[in-house]
Amino acid sequence: MSTINSIRPGQSTEPASIPPDSAKVDKLLNRPPGDRRRSRSVRTYFSVSLLHLVLGAISLVMVLPFVWMLLTSLKPLSEVASTDWIPSSVDTVQTTGVPVPRNYVDVFDYNNPDINHRGIQFARFYWNSIFVAAWATFLQVLTSAMAAFSFARLKWPGRDRVFLLYLSTMMLPGLVMMIPNFQIMISLGLVDTFTGLIVPAAFSAFGTFLMRQFMLSIPQSLDEAAEIDGAGKWRLFWEIILPLSRPGLITLTIFTFMGNYNSFFWPLVMLRSEAKYTLPIGLLFFDSSQGQATHLLMAAVTMSVVPMIVLFVLLQKYLVKGIQLGAVKG
């Protein structure tokens, strides 16, 4: 066990102790105000205001590039270089009764011979990305959860040694495996197919590790109770352990989906035909073929970034928890 720990020193903050002890946190954060003398509260007021000022300034730096992106995506090409970020007027097109900014329509409308004469099929890239990411995520979460169940809830000889082997592969640079993997794909005839993108992404040591950490925290007595009730291993897995590790499943799902949605290297070498491009590859292709059309590119970038931001804001509770399990590569 000590070797396992030594691989990831972050584990000293054991998963069990990660959900912060709320009493302790309260004590740390909401320190009793003590004597409420006026001078003291004035000082607090100024120091907290200063804190907000600094944090607000950093937030502004974080947000500004995205503001520029959004505003540029609404501009006509002639205004892109202008120092004024605000478009003088937003050209819109009526699409099914709703006015949509022209650039966005242009990005999607690959039948429009003027704009997308090189055949950028943006809607298709979107669909490809979501299709590949969804399948890869589903398969990876399933295989990881099953393997984690085996590592965390079943006892068999040599288990911990196999787990250590799994764990140590997380340290392997993925690049070492890329060239042979590509040759394997060629010999399997999977180059330029979605299968070739999905299958290698369906197995992950990281996912197994994360799920195992979650499953270890479920009381062992449940297994015994289930066994007394005559439940088999599969039922134990499917009806008891899996529902109980829902937070872990959600976290892993988000991570995996995000990773596959943003995945770049593997699709870049695997995909040949434009109709199969995923979003990142499509964006790169867009940039290299029509890089001068900054306004359209920014519309495309906005379209690919905004779903991620919305997803993050909605699901950040799970994400933060997952990352703080100390399991994500720094």
Add this chain to the structure above:
Amino acid sequence: MRTRGTRTVRNVGAGVAFLMPNLLGFLVFTLVPLVFSMVLAFSNWDLKLHNQYKDKHIQFIGLDNFIQLINEPNFWKYLGNTFYLMMLLPFGIAASLIAAILLSKDLRGGSRRMWVSLLLTAIMVGSLLLLLATGQGRSGMVILMASLVASIFIGGAIGGQTIYRTLFYIPNFTAGVATMLLWKHLFNQQSGPINSVLRGPLLGLTDVVRQSPSTLVQAGLWVAAGLIALGAWFGFRRLRRAWADGDCGSSAAVFCGLFLILPAILAVPWSPLPRVGWTVLAVTIGVAIWQLIVAFRGREFYGRPWDGVGSALMTATSLMSVQLVMLGLGIVCYYLPAMAAVPDGLTPPNWLTDYDWAKPAMMLMGFWGAIGSNNMLLYLAALTNVPAELYEAADIDGASRMGKFWNITWPQLAPTTFFIVVMGVISGLQGGFEQARVMTKGGPAGSTTTLSYMIYSQGFEIGRLGYASAVSWMLFAMVLVITLFNWKFGNKYVND
């Protein structure tokens, strides 16, 4: 006894069955390729020579790939690029630590009344800004900025940590090709907003530089030299104290001390005035010897030679990065008068298309993402686990803020920091491919080509599979060294 035996047997079946899907994938896509890659690295497989149209045979050429690699200047250049980009690491970690500490502070002032007054202030300041902007008939741009600032303040006053944390983390969540393309256009020398913002202040600076005597401006180089020496002194002193306290072994201290001398050594060839470089080197070595003498005066050294090398190395390399940045800034200072003398005055750099600026540009982008990264979240979690009693005890002792940070927070966070550093180094060694491919294609003139990009271009663009595998195994060896280092020295932090 018998039931126990059968259960174990049944569990083996179930265990293997549950593991099987993942294990199969693991074998096919990790273990087999690993072995395959090892074999490849010793072969001369080149798709130009060995394909279906030519019937040459692939041969095993032993270590030839590695020998060729070591003799190839480009390999060393790309390795240097990789290390150059990794210098971002200490800055990124420091930024994420500062962000985490700021976020972990009580943002509501401790009481409801305070919170309400803060919120009111935020609303007041925000609306005042907006009113001023619109009242004075400013452009839409100013109004936009004012409303953005106002909404951030009000949001922050209401939501506190959650709002700021979300905003800080967004660059990480959207990371990928889209964000890199965005930055590519932000960095664009003509139409990019970064340069249009910089142009005004740089013109102002041009006037200042032109009016002030050039020696005054060039004194910046001397200031930088002084700061480098100061950094070295600070680092040597820290090492010496750790050495004397037994936190740091002799070999570790000496080894890490070498990193602190490195910037001074580099200052000799790089500095435009040789005497500055030599002075810095002389002072730095002098300080090192002085600290050695202080350390040796009537002391006994505890601990084994390589004890505490992890934290010492961390301190030394971080300081080294700061020193190198100082050196760079000093050199820029020296050339400022010449740069301002041209008719156009100082102009913003061409960022990604400039050989010298492409890497700093990428580091700027990286820094933007590093502030609110996963590291910040890890630090936030670790900060809540620092026992409050420690701070209370320190308060009773009347400790200063800095004292509390260096004596309580920093040591308590050491395991987290160590984890972050190790992970950062490992991913830094493998990093740089995506941004290079998207933003610069490894250029200009290979200045942003890292080892990972080299593997890509050799293996997938040129088709020298054997050679590319050899590069990837060099990379693997480096990662392995870091991992072994982590195994050997990481334990100390874990068990503390």
